Amino acid sequence: xxxxxxxxxxxxxxxxxxxxxxxxxxxxxxxxxxxxxxxxxxxxxxxxxxxxxxxxxxxxxxxxxxxxxxxxxxxxxxxxxxxxxxxxxxxxxxxxxxxxxxxxxxxxxxxxxxxxxxxxxxxxxxxxxxxxxxxxxxxxxxxxxxxxxxxxxxxxxxxxxxxxxxxxxxxxxxxxxxxxxxxxxxxxxxxxxxxxxxxxxxxxxxxxxxxxxxxxxxxxxxxxxxxxxxxxxxxxxxxxxxxxxxxxxxxxxxxxxxxxxxxxxxxxxxxxxxxxxxxxxxxxxxxxxxxxxxxxxxxxxxxxxxxxxxxxxxxxxxxxxxxxxxxxxxxxxxxxxxxxxxx
Amino acid sequence: xxxxxxxxxxxxxxxxxxxxxxxxxxxxxxxxxxxxxxxxxxxxxxxxxxxxxxxxxxxxxxxxxxxxxxxxxxxxxxxxxxxxxxxxxxxxxxxxxxxxxxxxxxxxxxxxxxxxxxxxxxxxxxxxxxxxxxxxxxxxxxxxxxxxxxxxxxxxxxxxxxxxxxxxxxxxxxxxxxxxxxxxxxxxxxxxxxxxxxxxxxxxxxxxxxxxxxxxxxxxxxxxxxxxxxxxxxxxxxxxxxxxxxxxxxxxxxxxxxxxxxxxxxxxxxxxxxxxxxxxxxxxxxxxxxxxxxxxxxxxxxxxxxxxxxxxxxxxxxxxxxxxxxxxxxxxxxxxxxxxxxxxxxxxxxxxxxxxxxxxxxxxxxxxxxxxxxxxxxxxxxxxxxxxxxxxxxx
Numbered sequence: 001x002x003x004x005x006x007x008x009x010x011x012x013x014x015x016x017x018x019x020x021x022x023x024x025x026x027x028x029x030x031x032x033x034x035x036x037x038x039x040x041x042x043x044x045x046x047x048x049x050x051x052x053x054x055x056x057x058x059x060x061x062x063x064x065x066x067x068x069x070x071x072x073x074x075x076x077x078x079x080x081x082x083x084x085x086x087x088x089x090x091x092x093x094x095x096x097x098x099x100x101x102x103x104x105x106x107x108x109x110x111x112x113x114x115x116x117x118x119x120x121x122x123x124x125x126x127x128x129x130x131x132x133x134x135x136x137x138x139x140x141x142x143x144x145x146x147x148x149x150x151x152x153x154x155x156x157x158x159x160x161x162x163x164x165x166x167x168x169x170x171x172x173x174x175x176x177x178x179x180x181x182x183x184x185x186x187x188x189x190x191x192x193x194x195x196x197x198x199x200x201x202x203x204x205x206x207x208x209x210x211x212x213x214x215x216x217x218x219x220x221x222x223x224x225x226x227x228x229x230x231x232x233x234x235x236x237x238x239x240x241x242x243x244x245x246x247x248x249x250x251x252x253x254x255x256x257x258x259x260x261x262x263x264x265x266x267x268x269x270x271x272x273x274x275x276x277x278x279x280x281x282x283x284x285x286x287x288x289x290x291x292x293x294x295x296x297x298x299x300x301x302x303x304x305x306x307x308x309x310x311x312x313x314x315x316x317x318x319x320x321x322x323x324x325x326x327x328x329x330x331x332x333x334x335x336x337x338x339x340x341x342x343x
Numbered sequence: 344x345x346x347x348x349x350x351x352x353x354x355x356x357x358x359x360x361x362x363x364x365x366x367x368x369x370x371x372x373x374x375x376x377x378x379x380x381x382x383x384x385x386x387x388x389x390x391x392x393x394x395x396x397x398x399x400x401x402x403x404x405x406x407x408x409x410x411x412x413x414x415x416x417x418x419x420x421x422x423x424x425x426x427x428x429x430x431x432x433x434x435x436x437x438x439x440x441x442x443x444x445x446x447x448x449x450x451x452x453x454x455x456x457x458x459x460x461x462x463x464x465x466x467x468x469x470x471x472x473x474x475x476x477x478x479x480x481x482x483x484x485x486x487x488x489x490x491x492x493x494x495x496x497x498x499x500x501x502x503x504x505x506x507x508x509x510x511x512x513x514x515x516x517x518x519x520x521x522x523x524x525x526x527x528x529x530x531x532x533x534x535x536x537x538x539x540x541x542x543x544x545x546x547x548x549x550x551x552x553x554x555x556x557x558x559x560x561x562x563x564x565x566x567x568x569x570x571x572x573x574x575x576x577x578x579x580x581x582x583x584x585x586x587x588x589x590x591x592x593x594x595x596x597x598x599x600x601x602x603x604x605x606x607x608x609x610x611x612x613x614x615x616x617x618x619x620x621x622x623x624x625x626x627x628x629x630x631x632x633x634x635x636x637x638x639x640x641x642x643x644x645x646x647x648x649x650x651x652x653x654x655x656x657x658x659x660x661x662x663x664x665x666x667x668x669x670x671x672x673x674x675x676x677x678x679x680x681x682x683x684x685x686x687x688x689x690x691x692x693x694x695x696x697x698x699x700x701x702x703x704x705x706x707x708x709x710x711x712x713x714x715x716x717x718x719x720x721x722x723x724x725x726x727x728x729x730x731x732x733x734x735x736x737x738x
Contacts, residue, residue: 035466125704131466132412136632137703139625143696151685151693271477271621278470313486320474320481327463327471 002182007300009172013189013258015296016196017043020251021273022280022288023200024244030220030283031237034123035131037138040270041145042245045114046252047261048149049107051158054099057083098163103253108246115245119238142267150263157260162188192254199250200289203243207285216240220283275323281336291334295319351557354639358553362546365389366536373533377666380658383651386526386539387610392647393545394606399630399642400556401599405592406628407637408565410572414469414624415456415476419449419597421483421619423604425490428497428614435507436499436516438523438544438609442602449601450594452479457593461586464575476621483616496615516609518544523610541610548606552599553643559595560639568592600627629699635711644710649695656691 021043028036060081068076084092095102122141126134161167172183207213219226219233226233252261259265272295280291301307303315314321326333347355361368370384383389402416426448427441434440460471483491491497499505516523523541530536559565567588570578578585608614617623626649634645664680664687671679686694706713 132410133703133707135412135466135469137700140696140700140703143692144700147690147693147696151690271473274470275474278467313482316481316485317478320478323474324459324471327467328459331463331467
């Protein structure tokens with residue numbers, strides 16, 4: 001029982017990332033009808049926003065401390081980050097420590113901006129073209145973004161830590177009445193899960209309870225009619241693209257402490273997120289979220305030793321296997337809407 | 344000739360001349376000159392031209408004719424490579440055993456994957472093929488290690504059975520004694536040309552495969568495939584079941600990929616799982632699009648173009664750039680080098696990505712369409728607007 005709970009918990013954080021990326025993909029697909037292969041790159045850029053902010057915060061100036069000497073006998077060069085000098089060492093240190101959560105604020109405008117530029121500058125011109133063309137041009141864009149990040153940040157993963165207060169793990173088992181040390185779970189993963197739940201809830205609430213969201217939903221259902229009613233639906237869809245980009249970016253920001261960001265993390269997640277979207281059902285937002293968590297949990301169950309000894313290699317292919325079975329038995333996916341991409 | 348009309352015969356002859364004359368044509372600069380780094384006439388690169396040419400021709404039979412965009416063709420490439428290396432291990436280094444097996448196993452794989460994937464179309468088909476390819480890649484890395492040798496990659500060891508190995512037989516891939524990595528060199532003045540056995544082997548196969556592709560394009564079967572692309576529903580209404588045709592195209596293109604993978608192993612007796620990764624599938628998509636989808640010569644051009652520039656761009660470094668721009672004033676020179684720097688060397692993929700986007704945006708027909716536009720611009724400036732909008736792919 002405790003092993004099962006542990007696997008469910010382990011699956012939740014990966015599932016949260018899948019769900020967030022898939023949610024953004026579905027938002028773009030549902031509103032604009034575009035298959036965005038560059039969405040993984042947006043996730044990666046989000047993670048690098050966290051890297052950038054923590055680098056910016058730790059920019060330091062050097063002072064020479066004559067009272068101390070380094071091991072060569074020269075006067076010691078002390079590096080002091082500017083934030084220490086400006087806000088006092090204590091507050092400055094905690095600023096650097098909390099760089100990743102702070103990047104949330106930093107990344108939202110950046111990601112929305114990138115989303116706007118992408119949609120207005122490139123994707124706008126591809127609405128009328130075939131899906132294959134959309135896939136290809138966004139695939140090219142993904143390569144370009146990925147290589148740009150590689151150029152500026154190098155090819156190696158950049159470790160970006162969570163705040164000290166959240167780095168430890170806690171004993172979830174005791175909480176539920178199991179023996180100590182059976183279900184150990186890192187704090188940050190729990191934070192990630194709640195954060196993603198918050199973002200997902202926020203997006204749904206935005207779509208459900210605001211006038212703007214209502215218009216967008218109407219536009220998803222019947223774009224033409226909404227346009228005929230005199231509403232500028234294109235502008236709203238552009239904003240939705242920005243929001244979708246921000247969702248992917250946030251998923252990336254918070255993922256940075258779990259997995260050190262590297263330039264190809266976007267591509268790695270993209271393939272899986274597409275599978276998630278297809279399993280959930282093209283164009284269905286709840287489907288994307290549900291499928292994201294479902295596949296995340298399934299994946300972690302498949303990596304249990306008991307399962308692996310029964311079916312060797314299942315942990316490597318479970319997601320794809322599920323996708324294939326779903327596509328063949330329920331072509332619309334778990335919660336797919338009728339008439340979306342059915343030709 | 345050989346069942347081809349005049350135009351196709353001419354195209355075939357051009358390809359044959361290019362393929363057979365490549366060691367000379369690709370070496371236009373004398374060895375000692377500063378431009379020698381732009382020469383592409385060395386065996387390793389030429390082999391890659393031919394092999395990826397075959398891969399792209401095969402991919403084009405599926406994507407160009409039927410419009411099904413597969414993101415999983417690298418799986419067949421990997422399967423082909425593994426088959427050939429296994430034949431080296433079990434029988435001997437003669438490639439004649441491995442290549443037919445590579446084609447056959449890739450064909451069987453394609454039949455299985457295609458049978459399932461082709462039940463859906465559009466984006467779903469792309470995702471399904473991607474899923475299958477990633478599955479094969481992951482399995483090859485993990486559970487199938489006894490067959491694929493996992494991360495190390497499959498290679499021939501001295502304790503392998505190699506039952507047919509003769510006493511004096513070469514210890515490298517060969518075709519009845521014709522060793523693949525042997526070449527003869529010809530020096531003429533400042534030029535040096537390398538004629539490599541392996542390259543000519545690939546080139547002959549490339550020509551055969553190109554001929555086969557012409558015949559498929561011109562056959563009633565090819566017409567059916569085009570019908571699938573232009574209007575699947577209407578084809579079904581006329582009483583034809585499109586799926587067997589699409590499946591046949593999928594299997595054929597899978598076999599081409601298997602052959603290409605087999606040839607890779609024939610040039611270099613190694614096979615690794617990374618050949619099956621989806622980025623490798625993406626590469627063949629890039630080649631086909633860049634060259635010109637649905638055209639005969641396009642994929643070959645695209646493959647050559649990408650492989651050539653990959654090679655050249657990755658070789659250029661800052662010193663060479665400084666050499667080129669040394670005529671500029673110092674500050675400006677540094678600035679120009681600074682601007683170009685991200686696009687060269689390891690940044691070649693950035694250049695490729697940008698190029699690819701530009702082609703998809705402005706030139707959906709690829710290099711072939713570009714060539715046609717230029718030709719049209721030169722030959723007839725009078726009748727312009729009426730027929731430039733709709734460009735037929737050249738074949």
